[in-house]
Amino acid sequence: PTLQDYLLDQLAWYDLDSQTRELAERIISNLDENGYLQTSLQDLLGPEATEEDLERAEKALKIVQELDPPGVGARDLKECLLLQLDPESPDYEDLKLLISEYLEDIEHNRLPHIARKTHWSLEHIHELLQALRKLNPKPGLQFRSETAMPVTPDVYVEETEDGRFIARVEGGDLPRLQINRGLLQSLERQNLSKEEREYIKNKIERAKWIIDGIEQRKRTLQRVAQAIIDHQEKFLREGPEHIEPLKMQQIADKLGIHVTTVSRAVDDKWIQTPQGLFPLRRFFCGxxxxxxxxxxxxxxxxxxxxxxxxxxxxxxxxxxxxxxxxxxxxxxxxxxxxxxxxxxxxxxxxxxxxxxxxxxxxxxxxxxxxxxxxxx
Incomplete structure (x- = not known):
């Protein structure tokens, strides 16, 4: 379920009047992916809202903030963390003070400053921070559903028996292209007009041009990839800390092609190596x-x-x-x-x-x- 689905299911168990329920549902629908309410209650209600309307919205917000996961419905990080504190905890008051007054000092690791202001020992502050780290600053994030797109290598590095590295280019998701046989056979018909014959020939030539172009791109990618792995052999054998400086112009000069051709060939291309999967551009560095x-x-x-x-x-x-x-x-x-x-x-x-x-x-x-x- 989404965060909103999960919260609305819980809200259904509350015995609320229709106005408060409608406001709570509106608040839930306006929560961001982290579970925060970034919209003010005034903006949520509109310019015509009265003091009574705002009080009712505050009540609805408090109800949303009682729902699971703890911290949901907060308007900022401080409120989010405070909502997650257990009042029964022996360190409740100290944690409340730490969150309310010293979040910026914690962010910049100014613990001695906190110790001077609170008269706490650094050991006690360390214990409080351990408890603080158990709180969730983004309670809604666990409901976010993201599908990571898998990366398919365009080039594979294979080691030959004599210890050389060879680049093998894959076709990827491209289908195998060929010219329609029926179209070729239609040229043999005697009843074609000159215009029809020229039209079919033109289409066949364009198809051949596309197929040749794709094959040329594959050949260029193979040559560029091979030149890269020849230069980066130490990286392939010993790891990323042994990468060698390499510029696209060096590969272009070696292959006798323009540097923009090298750039287009490696753009958005991935290579599977003995050291892992990398974008081809990774191998170009100053x-x-x-x-x-x-x-x-x-x-x-x-x-x-x-x-x-x-x-x-x-x-x-x-x-x-x-x-x-x-x-x-x-x-x-x-x-x-x-x-x-x-x-x-x-x-x-x-x-x-x-x-x-x-x-x-x-x-x-x-x-x-x-x-x-x-x-x-």
């Missing part, structure tokens, strides 16, 4: 020259940045400047703004926002205790 004079693909830099962040000490995460220095140790010299750009493109927050303040505080206390013991 790069930079390292101190040894070797070109390093920007995709490799991006992967290295993510790898460093994944392995970092979360109590003391790496700053962008420190990531620059770590990359330099691996022979990759980039500017800090490049690291910042790639980090943000991957949706990775800054080092301050990545810091695990609970672990940081525990380590700080351990150092203080150790220092105290040495002082004694």
């Amino acid at each position: 790069g930079k020259v390292n101190p040894e004079g070797e070109e390093v693909a920007w995709d490799v830099v991006r992967l290295k940045v993510k790898e460093l962040i994944d392995r970092e000490d979360k109590a003391n995460p790496l700053s962008d400047e420190e990531i620059v220095r770590e990359l330099a140790k691996q022979g990759i010299h980039v500017k800090r703004r490049t690291v910042t750009k790639y980090r943000e493109e991957m949706g990775i927050p800054s080092s301050r926002e990545r810091r695990d303040w609970f672990s940081f505080e525990q380590r700080k206390k351990a150092r203080q205790q150790e220092s105290g013991k040495q002082g004694q």
